[in-house]
Amino acid sequence: xxxxxxxGNGPAGKQQSFWHGRSALLMPAILAAFSLFxxxxxxxxxxxxxxxxGPRFFPVILGSVGLxxxxxxxxxxLRTPEPVAEADTAPGTASETPQRTYRTHSDFVALAxxxxxxxxxxxxxxxxxxxxxxxxxxxxTAHGFGSRRPVFDILIALFLSSVVYLIFSTGLGLILPSGIxxxxx
Amino acid sequence: MEQLDLLMQGFAGALTPMNILWVIVGCLLGTAVGVLxxxxxxxxxxxxxxxxxxxxxxxxxxxFAGVYFGGLFGDSTMAILLNTPGQxxxxxxxxxxxxxxxxxxxxxxxxxxxIGAFIGGMVASVLVVFLSPTLVxxxxxxxxxxxxxxxxxxxxxTSSVVSDNVLKGLAALVLGIGITLVGTDGVSGLTRFTLxxxxxxxxxxxxxxxxxVLALGEVLYVVSRVKREREDLETRVAxxxxxxxxxxAEAAPAWGRGTLIGLPFGVIPAGGxxxxxxxxxxxxxxxxxxxxxxxxxKGAIRGLAxxxxxxxxxxxxxxxxxxxxxxxxxxxxxxxxxxxxxxxxQPGPLLFxxxxxxxxxxLASFFLAMVVLLIINLxxxxxxxxxxxxxxxxxxxxxxxxxxxxxxxxxxAAFDLVLLLVIGVLGFVMRRYDYPVAPLMIGMVLGPLAExxxxxxxxxSVGDPRVLFSSPITLVIYALLAVVIALSVRNSVRxxxxxxx
Numbered sequence: 001x002x003x004x005x006x007x008g009n010g011p012a013g014k015q016q017s018f019w020h021g022r023s024a025l026l027m028p029a030i031l032a033a034f035s036l037f038x039x040x041x042x043x044x045x046x047x048x049x050x051x052x053x054g055p056r057f058f059p060v061i062l063g064s065v066g067l068x069x070x071x072x073x074x075x076x077x078l079r080t081p082e083p084v085a086e087a088d089t090a091p092g093t094a095s096e097t098p099q100r101t102y103r104t105h106s107d108f109v110a111l112a113x114x115x116x117x118x119x120x121x122x123x124x125x126x127x128x129x130x131x132x133x134x135x136x137x138x139x140x141t142a143h144g145f146g147s148r149r150p151v152f153d154i155l156i157a158l159f160l161s162s163v164v165y166l167i168f169s170t171g172l173g174l175i176l177p178s179g180i181x182x183x184x185x
Numbered sequence: 186m187e188q189l190d191l192l193m194q195g196f197a198g199a200l201t202p203m204n205i206l207w208v209i210v211g212c213l214l215g216t217a218v219g220v221l222x223x224x225x226x227x228x229x230x231x232x233x234x235x236x237x238x239x240x241x242x243x244x245x246x247x248x249f250a251g252v253y254f255g256g257l258f259g260d261s262t263m264a265i266l267l268n269t270p271g272q273x274x275x276x277x278x279x280x281x282x283x284x285x286x287x288x289x290x291x292x293x294x295x296x297x298x299x300i301g302a303f304i305g306g307m308v309a310s311v312l313v314v315f316l317s318p319t320l321v322x323x324x325x326x327x328x329x330x331x332x333x334x335x336x337x338x339x340x341x342x343t344s345s346v347v348s349d350n351v352l353k354g355l356a357a358l359v360l361g362i363g364i365t366l367v368g369t370d371g372v373s374g375l376t377r378f379t380l381x382x383x384x385x386x387x388x389x390x391x392x393x394x395x396x397x398v399l400a401l402g403e404v405l406y407v408v409s410r411v412k413r414e415r416e417d418l419e420t421r422v423a424x425x426x427x428x429x430x431x432x433x434a435e436a437a438p439a440w441g442r443g444t445l446i447g448l449p450f451g452v453i454p455a456g457g458x459x460x461x462x463x464x465x466x467x468x469x470x471x472x473x474x475x476x477x478x479x480x481x482x483k484g485a486i487r488g489l490a491x492x493x494x495x496x497x498x499x500x501x502x503x504x505x506x507x508x509x510x511x512x513x514x515x516x517x518x519x520x521x522x523x524x525x526x527x528x529x530x531q532p533g534p535l536l537f538x539x540x541x542x543x544x545x546x547x548l549a550s551f552f553l554a555m556v557v558l559l560i561i562n563l564x565x566x567x568x569x570x571x572x573x574x575x576x577x578x579x580x581x582x583x584x585x586x587x588x589x590x591x592x593x594x595x596x597x598a599a600f601d602l603v604l605l606l607v608i609g610v611l612g613f614v615m616r617r618y619d620y621p622v623a624p625l626m627i628g629m630v631l632g633p634l635a636e637x638x639x640x641x642x643x644x645x646s647v648g649d650p651r652v653l654f655s656s657p658i659t660l661v662i663y664a665l666l667a668v669v670i671a672l673s674v675r676n677s678v679r680x681x682x683x684x685x686x
Contacts, residue, residue, distance in 0.1 A: 024618045030611070031356050034363055041378045053643040055370040055377055058636040062366070065413045066359040073352050106409040106617060113410050113584065115606060118401070121589055126483030130593075137589055138582040144408050147578035156579060164590060174235060 028074040035066030114145030129179015130169075134161030186540060188314050195545025197261020198522045198646065199247060199553060206549055207244050212557045217638050218252075219259020220569045221584065224400060224409075225272025226256025226500075227517040227626075231395045232587050235594030242528040243543050247550040249521055250504075253277065254554045255304060256517075257500060258562050258568065261298045262430020262569055264336065266291060272399075273623060274458035274496045277466040281488030288484045296428050297436050297486055299562045301493035303555050305444045309451060309501025310551040313508075317548075320452075320509035321534040327510070329641035334662040335512070336635035338453075339655060341666055342460075344624040345673040353620045360611070361628025362635070366391050367454050371633065373642050384600040389608075391523055392595050393518055394629050400620050432486055439469055439487035443494030450495075451502020451514065458515070459623070460500040462639050465495035507531055512634075519630035574683055 042056040045153065117140025125133040136158035139150070147153055168174040191423035198204070200381040211233075218229035230251050260271035265282035278298060285294035327335075340362075344354030367378045368388025379385035407510060428436070443465040469491045473481045481488055503514040504521075511533030513519035525532050530540060537544055562569075575583075592605045615622055639653075646652035 026614060027353075027356065027618050027620060030614065034360060038363055038366065038378065045375065045377060048626050052648045053640040055373045055375050057643075059363075059377065062359060062362055066356075066363065068582065069352060069356045069359060073356060076352065109408070110408045110411065111405060111613075114405055115255065115610065118585065118589070118606050118609070119603070122599050122606060125593065125599050125602065134586055134589065138586050141404070141408075141582035141585045142578035145411055145578035145581050147576070147582075153579070153582075157582070160583060160586065164586070167595065168235070168590070173479070174238065175597065176590075176593070 014046055020076055024077045025074055028070040028077065031066055031073070032070035033073045035063040035070060038063035038066065110146070114141050116143065117141055127179055129167050129181050130156065130176040131161045131177060131181055134164065147182075191541065191545045192314050192549060194542070195547075195549035196552075198243065198546035199549040204244060204247050204546070204550070205553065206638070207240070207248045208251045208553045209471055209557055209561075210649070211248040212255040212258075212554055212561060213256020215252035215257075216259040216262075216558070216561065216569060217255075218257035219271050220263050221259075221271070221580070222263065222267075222269045224403070225260050225270075225275070225393060226253055227272065227520065228400050229256035229259075230517050230520045231392050232400070232591045234392055234520065235591055237524065238527075238594075242540075243528065244548050245524065246521075246543065246547045247522065247553075249558065250547060250550045251554045252557055253517060253521070254302075254497070254500070254551070254618040255502075257497060258299065259569065260303060261302065261496075261639065262295060262562070264374040265294045265298060265489070274462050274478050274499075276459070277492035278489055280466065281485045283487070284482070285484035285489065290484060293428055293432060293486070294484075294489055296563060297490050297587070298493045299434075299559055300428075301436070301440045301443065302497040303559045304440045305447055305494035305497035305499075306501045306555045307552070308444050309498045309505070310548065310555070311447060313450060313501060313505030313551075314548055317505060317509050317537065320505065321537055324510045324534050326658065328656075329349070329645070330405060330655060331374060331658045332512075332634055332638040333642060333653060334666075336631040336638065338662050338666045338669075339514075339627055339631055340624070342669050343627045344621075345670065346355070350619070351673065351677070354624045357620050357622060358613065358624040358628040361394075361625035362428070362632035363628075364394060364630035364634070365629055383619075384598060389604065390481070390517075390596065391519055391629055393592055393601055393605050393609055395626065396588050396591055397608030398612035398615075400514075400584065401605060401609030402616060402622070404585050405589070405609055405613035406616040407581065409617070436486045436490040439490035440494045441633075442468060444498045445493035446493030447459070447498030448502055450499045451504075452506045452510075453514070454596035458496040458503075461495040461499045497660040504551065508536060509534065511536075513630050516626040516630060519626075521539055550608040593609045604627075653663070 014028055038059045042059045045056055117137050120140070121133045121137035124136065128136070135154070135157035138160060139153050142157070143150070143155045169176050199208075214233055215226065215229045218224050218232060219226055222224045224232075230249060233252050234246075237248055240248065256271070257274070260275040261282070264275040264278045265286050268279050268283040270276045270279055282294050282298060285291065285297075297359040319489060340358055345351045355369045366386065367385055369376050369386055376386055411647050446465045446468065447458070447461040450458070466488060469485075469487045470481050473479050473485060473487065480486075500517075506512050506514050507518045507521060509532075509576065511522070513522045530536060530543070588605065589602060590607075592601050593599075596600075612622060614620075615625070642652050643650070654663065
């Protein structure tokens with residue numbers, strides 16, 4: 001934990017040095033939140049006149065175990081933060097903060113392109129239709145993965161989503177929304 | 186020899202031109218998905234599930250059988266050529282297999298793997314055919330307490346054996362079981378944990394979770410570090426894949442031993458084929474150390490032959506367990522189970538009575554799939570590697586698009602797509618912090634069985650917990666469980682003492 005300053009991760013203030021290598025607390029936090037959701041949900045559930053091992057029995061056990069595990073995991077993270085110097089450092093081509101360790105690095109911009117693209121796809125699908133929304137998803141993902149040919153990607157995206165639409169809608173009889181493209185037909 | 190007659194009728198059913206076509210299509214598609222980086226055979230089945238809705242049940246399951254085994258073949262092809270196992274069951278093949286490929290013996294490695302998988306799968310299929318009446322008879326002695334013990338065994342075994350960190354494994358398990366609690370409670374009919382949202386009344390579909398955790402989570406994980414990964418895409422593949430008589434003789438005993446190790450795991454729900462493949466690899470390594478010229482570490486053909494045979498033997502037996510017991514042993518089997526239910530079929534002892542033509546045609550198609558796969562993999566394995574020439578951005582964009590398609594086609598609601606994204610992000614977070622995803626899948630698969638059998642058992646005994654230990658079968662399962670726990674404790678103690686030194 002003393003090696004934090006030497007990693008060159010910006011001005012290493014006190015607060016930052018606590019969180020550095022401790023983002024792994026995220027998983028225990030998710031687990032704790034989920035367990036609390038199960039416990040609170042069970043408490044609010046109106047089980048009425050069900051016999052002893054009713055619908056609340058199993059979730060309460062599971063939620064309690066989950067909370068216990070979350071506490072143990074969190075303690076583990078607090079005691080031994082993610083080993084900062086353990087992994088190999090990024091290869092020389094790394095653009096920003098080359099001293100950041102390899103394992104802990106995540107490219108959140110690229111991640112946002114894919115996740116955001118998927119969210120847009122999910123929300124736009126009923127209105128824009130499969131072909132346009134699917135092409136959008138394809139393009140955003142390719143962009144997130146660092147594709148340098150946006151126009152080429154648009155063409156492939158439209159081609160692929162149209163082919164899928166044709167195969168699945170006409171060939172296999174699955175219903176994919178046609179959206180605005182299908183409005184006039 | 187009643188089974189032989191039935192099997193012959195099954196072949197008659199499976200050998201129509203249309204069904205042969207479906208086997209071939211399934212094998213091709215399964216291999217194609219299995220070859221893609223990060224996607225294994227369970228993904229192949231999940232993504233291709235919507236394709237089968239347009240087919241009649243027999244054709245659909247024949248297609249599935251091809252996809253399932255094809256995915257396994259594709260996994261090991263990539264494990265050998267590029268050191269990228271599609272799923273955990275192919276990891277053991279990378280150790281010696283990739284080394285063989287690096288030594289310029291890729292064709293031989295691929296042939297060893299393909300023949301090993303063929304032998305393992307064939308033996309398992311034969312055994313399933315002859316053991317199915319026994320399994321069916323056995324399943325009648327399984328009541329709620331036995332099923333609960335089996336589920337508990339699967340939970341503990343997957344989270345402790347498969348993962349390095351037991352706490353992380355258990356955390357993933359709790360998340361998996363918890364997800365199955367959402368929706369309508371099967372015993373009382375009450376809706377739970379839905380936050381009042383009607384889309385969740387039917388629960389969260391296993392397909393959504395599989396695609397989210399295994400495929401979308403993987404895509405998100407890859408993209409988060411794509412600009413950092415070092416590329417290792419060079420393959421040295423040349424020449425025709427054939428084994429010299431000497432190589433064949435060397436690999437033969439390993440194929441046999443691997444098959445023997447793999448078979449029993451098909452009926453034990455321990456999370457699929459990871460455990461047997463590693464066991465087979467370890468066994469071969471120990472045997473190798475006793476030889477005069479140890480070959481392990483230098484591309485030993487036996488180190489590849491054994492896990493390949495073990496993996497497919499387990500997979501084949503797992504299909505038998507699914508058909509005869511209705512017990513899903515792995516995520517893939519659970520998706521097949523979901524597909525059975527889609528057609529109004531309930532796998533289990535009654536399936537053999539009610540739809541024998543389907544069961545036997547499916548079993549016959551296992552044999553067909555094995556032969557087809559051997560034909561398309563032995564000479565053309567290197568062609569499959571060409572799939573990786575698709576540039577990464579377009580390749581992963583295509584995978585993402587198919588994730589969306591698979592989920593939308595099964596559910597028909599945009600809500601499930603948002604759910605898929607949430608679960609995909611969870612899968613990403615788990616990968617980033619080294620949480621194993623296998624326990625989550627097994628929790629999702631066996632969670633409902635665990636809950637309903639525990640409650641049924643306790644209801645019938647009016648709350649007396651002794652009912653859980655009342656039969657000899659449960660005692661045997663709990664004894665095995667104790668052995669598994671003891672072994673994993675011993676391993677972790679050993680690891681810790683080694684680290685201290």
